[in-house]
Amino acid sequence: MKAKLIQYVYDAECRLFKSVNQHFDRKHLNRFLRLLTHAGGATFTIVIACLLLFLHPSSVAYACAFSLAVSHIPVAIAKKLYPRQRPYIQLKHTKVLENPLKDHSFPSGHTTAIFSLVTPLMITYPAFAAILLPLAVTVGVSRIYLGLHYPTDVMVGLILGIFSGAVSLNIFLV
Numbered sequence: 001m002k003a004k005l006i007q008y009v010y011d012a013e014c015r016l017f018k019s020v021n022q023h024f025d026r027k028h029l030n031r032f033l034r035l036l037t038h039a040g041g042a043t044f045t046i047v048i049a050c051l052l053l054f055l056h057p058s059s060v061a062y063a064c065a066f067s068l069a070v071s072h073i074p075v076a077i078a079k080k081l082y083p084r085q086r087p088y089i090q091l092k093h094t095k096v097l098e099n100p101l102k103d104h105s106f107p108s109g110h111t112t113a114i115f116s117l118v119t120p121l122m123i124t125y126p127a128f129a130a131i132l133l134p135l136a137v138t139v140g141v142s143r144i145y146l147g148l149h150y151p152t153d154v155m156v157g158l159i160l161g162i163f164s165g166a167v168s169l170n171i172f173l174v
Helices: 002-021 027-040 042-055 059-081 109-124 126-145 151-173
Strands: none
16 A cells, blocks of 8 residues: 555656656746756855845844754755755756766755745745745756756755744744
8 A cells, every 4th residue: 555655646746747848948937947856056155145144144144144054964865865866867858968976866955945045034024925935946947847856855955944944044043
């Protein structure tokens, strides 16, 4: 029973992955998502966290930086404990960029990073959520679109990022 459920979830996930990744050849969408995916990368998120600390040193800025830093501890642990191969390696006909990432896919570090950074901002300044939430969700979707992550990789990254951001904000607002 358990094995059937796991297989069912995996099959559904693969179908969802393929339905997103199949649009890879759309020129403008491809260009947009290839650019936006970097908003969840280390360089971008670290620069934004440092800018927040420098330009607006506050408990929220410290929460963002702390959240970003600590959120990658469970990511690193999960990648070691659950060495899941990336979908472009496992699934035939996956469309992917040249020189794709070679490390394990679970969970999505880009998705974790962007959600860990924007969650304290969205909680503190709800008006910014109209911009930050679509940005973060699009980063997650871009990871699937680019053939680098399964949907569950992105969902777990989202959960880790939101949890890290919310806990960090509670720590720094006390």
